[in-house]
Amino acid sequence: MTATQPELAAPSVRQLVLLSIPAVVVGVVSALALWAIEALAGLVEDGVWTNLPKALGIDPSSGWWIFAVLTVTGAAVGLTVWLVPGHAGPDSATTELVAPPLRPAVVPSLALATVLGLAGGVSLGPENPIIAINISLMVALVGRLWKAVPLQLVLMMAASGTIGALFGTPVAAALVFTGMVAAIKGGGALWDKLFLPLVAAAAGSLTMTLLAHPHFGIPMPAYTTVTGWDVLAAIVLGVIATAVGLVGVIVFPLVHRAFHALRHPLLMTLLGGAVLGGLGALGGPITLFKGLTQMGQLVTSRADYSAGQLTLIVLVKLAALLVAAGAGFRGGRIFPAVFIGAAIGTLANALVPGIPIQIAVAAGVMGLTLAVARDGWIAIFIGVAVTQNLLILPILCLAILPAWLMVSKAPEMLIKQPVLTPTSPRAAGGAGR
Structure with missing residues (x-):
């Protein structure tokens, strides 16, 4: 996330209050986008893994069905990356959790590839693409409606709102962005700089909680004594x-x-x-x-x-x-x-x-x-x-x-240089950067 550290001066109290309105909007819209993508993926998942095998009299947990569905999913995602305008954006292996905004034209193909992967059973989560989608959409939207809001701040609010929605609590966004804002140049208290991202995160978290009740908690026996x-x-x-x-x-x-x-x-x-x-x-x-x-x-x-x-x-x-x-x-x-x-x-x-x-x-x-x-x-x-x-x-x-x-000294799980393909010059690597 170091590549996206913004340089923002600490806002005044009046600015914090005024900017809270677009922060709430960004958080709510970010959560709605996440909910829409996951809901669509859920519908496709039910069709592929429940309704279709039931109609065909097939056990969806059988090895050959799992193999077939994931192979077809691979083909569908590949066709999206190859042929759909925008080429599903950069290879997720080359992007950090919070990255610079993509061109809005890339968003539909990235959303399609994400839905296909989630529904098809691919072992990846929605966090990288949905954060990229929301950052791109919010930068474009706020850039039109609230031109005075710095784009770097919009990026932080969109990412915070999405992280809050993903994990069901704004605390996750606060923890993620603490490391980022600690390196921001300019005066002011840390919480002045966290204020607006937290507003967006809280709005995104509450919106997603009302829509889908996400949670990481696992029912387990009580643990009451530390030894x-x-x-x-x-x-x-x-x-x-x-x-x-x-x-x-x-x-x-x-x-x-x-x-x-x-x-x-x-x-x-x-x-x-x-x-x-x-x-x-x-x-x-x-x-x-x-x-x-x-x-x-x-x-x-x-x-x-x-x-x-x-x-x-x-x-x-x-x-x-x-x-x-x-x-x-x-x-x-x-x-x-x-x-x-x-x-x-x-x-x-x-x-x-x-x-x-x-x-x-x-x-x-x-x-x-x-x-x-x-x-x-x-x-x-x-x-x-x-x-x-x-x-x-x-x-x-x-x-x-x-x-x-x-x-601390080990390599990161990140490919530093995107790989480009000759068949589609920016298809697999830097499309939309």
């Missing part, structure tokens, strides 16, 4: 989960390079879809999609899985994340990382039942999220959010310290 062994377990599991995530981060450029050697967006996502289909057939339906719903299912029904099955789920989902992100699909990497972390925690609980499930899941989620997102605040926040228990917070604040030492 030294629990703290030690969290530290060890956090390190293990971070190490697993870093293995994926190191392998990611190799996967990305292998798929992009095909040099055509249709071939890349078609092959990627076929590989994802094979992985989905191997790991089962629990390893499909962005992973939020599946995470809750896995943890609550953990008694139904052996340690061997849980290990397979971790490996399959990690491979699916690398393939989906490396093969040119449009989507974010945080949501599937959260699933993988929860699966690691569930596996740890199965191997060592004495580790409380809340500690195991929170530490696993924190470690994987930290390795993939490289943001300590978000890693701690999501680790606490999945457990819905504030007693976990001080434990994770300690457990993240050795994990942060591991990631």
Whole structure:
């Protein structure tokens, strides 16, 4: 997110009050855009994974159906990237969570590729593309309606509103942008600079909560007493989960390079879809999609899985994340990382039942999220959010310290230079920049 750090002077109280109006509008519209994309993806998902197989008398959890749907999804996304005007914007593997605005003409193709990936079961979340879509739309809209509002501020408000909607709370946006605004030049208190992004985040969060009631929380037994062994377990599991995530981060450029050697967006996502289909057939339906719903299912029904099955789920989902992100699909990497972390925690609980499930899941989620997102605040926040228990917070604040030492000098899960294809000069890389 360093590429988008704005240079904003601290606003006056009068400016904060006046700018709160467009901030609320930006937050609400950002949440509505997220809701619309997820609702449309849900309709397509129901048709592909429920209604169509039911009409054909097919078991949608069968390996061959999973393989077929993901292969077709790969072809559909590839055709979108190749032929639809705008070419679905930049390859998500080359973009950070918050990036400069795209041209508005890119938005329809990016939205289409995102819906297809979400509905088809691709192991990526909606965060990167929906933030890019909302930033592009809000910069264009506010630029027409409120010309006096700085575009850098609009970018921050749109990103904040979307993050607030994605995670169901404005706290997530505050944590993300604390690191960004800390580096902003100019005077004034930090909270003066956070004020308007928080307004947008709160508006987006409340709007999405009213529409869809999103939450990361997983029903788990009560956790009421912290012990030294629990703290030690969290530290060890956090390190293990971070190490697993870093293995994926190191392998990611190799996967990305292998798929992009095909040099055509249709071939890349078609092959990627076929590989994802094979992985989905191997790991089962629990390893499909962005992973939020599946995470809750896995943890609550953990008694139904052996340690061997849980290990397979971790490996399959990690491979699916690398393939989906490396093969040119449009989507974010945080949501599937959260699933993988929860699966690691569930596996740890199965191997060592004495580790409380809340500690195991929170530490696993924190470690994987930290390795993939490289943001300590978000890693701690999501680790606490999945457990819905504030007693976990001080434990994770300690457990993240050795994990942060591991990631601080490690590579990021980001391809620095977009790869362009000869068939479509800006199709797979920098379209719309």
